[in-house]
Amino acid sequence: MSSVGHPLSRQSATIHPRPDQRHARYDDVAPLQRLCAERGRELNVEGYPAADFLDVVKSTRPAQCTLVPDMPGQLTSDHGWDIEQHAALLRPAIAQLNDLGIRVSLFVDADYPALEWAREVGAARVELYTERFAESHGSAQADAVFDTYLQAARRAQALGLGVNAGHDLDLHNLARFLDIPGILEVSIGHALVVECIELGIDKVLGSYLEICQS
Template identity: 55%
Template sequence: MTHLSVNLNKIGLLRNSRGRDYPNLIHMAERTLGLGAFGITIHPRPDQRHATYQDAHDLKALLKRFPGAELNIEGFPDAQFLEVVLEVEPDQCTLVPDDPNQLTSDHGWNLARDQDALRPVIAQLKAKGIRVVLFMDPDADSMAMAKEVGADRVELYTEGYANAFGQENFNDTLRQYQHAAQAALDAGLTVNAGHDLDLNNVQALCEQGRIAEVSIGHALTTEALDMGWDNVVKAYLERLN
């Protein structure tokens, strides 16, 4: 079984576009958890164009009503992000190498270059009891280093997988991701995955049992325009089970 964490950034973007609290992100989180989702993810960027730092605090309060459910906060570990995360103390923090002006995440950490900057950050988060995940490209050779710098998990960046789905190179790409996932497991890490996963492609990635958790937001929100929010969340849970 692979756990589903629903990323609510696009709900925040829709809310913020009108300057009102509608749709209400916390209500959507409550609805999603009530349907059986394992967790909620947000990725508050410095401009707070979708999920906000206040959302992080409000979601933490909500999660107290759902024993066993988890809050995952993603982002680049600048001073403000770290201050919020250390205050909120989510179950999981996924560190992503985003530029402040980046439209969306598009690459994993280069640990040969970034390890010295990441080590104290990871140590600080883990001292608060927060599980630490590093957003990584599907490079099997990098997984041991992710463990060595102190990460508990990696999240495989899956845009390449999603782009290959249905194409001639899909089987080769799937093997690359499965190889990277196995290397992470062999290193003592747990494996998450996310980015451009959808109802069509998520099952093939997860069916071999190496992926513990997927974080899905953009596709899920888009699919809900056709199917309805509740139906889409239930459909993901069926595929991941």
């Protein structure tokens, strides 16, 4: 699940078919795109910019593609791009997607110092990797870590980049994160599934919507 806008009032969907397709598969992207189009919702497709992934994205034309530095066999996302180092990989991939009207976001760490490279390679947005924020929530380090994300969002926005966020956000920590002004989209993954099992889907989705709209 992801939510778009601030206040985050419009729901969209995110799918992340990894190179080994161990859960979401490339074949899932087209039907989900059709469903989102029918419902007037955006689809965000996340993945590593390998040729087969890019072929799927280009053929389905979702509203957004988030490029992540997940190599084959990686269990889960655990770091953002070094965009400057990988510019030769990212720039042509982003150009292909931009030519089709697909908005591109790059997954980055909050302390990544060279956010201007996201603009240089053609991305419209960055997605802040929020595991560190989630791990610090409720701890003595929470305020300092939150400020790192606040400053990252401000730096990105000053460069003209939209700011998304995702990873380990849940019902307990999302409201605090959304104290950061101008967050356009948050992606909720495993927490959504677990919370729905524990509390029921109607209650959980209603709670997320309330947080995002406040």
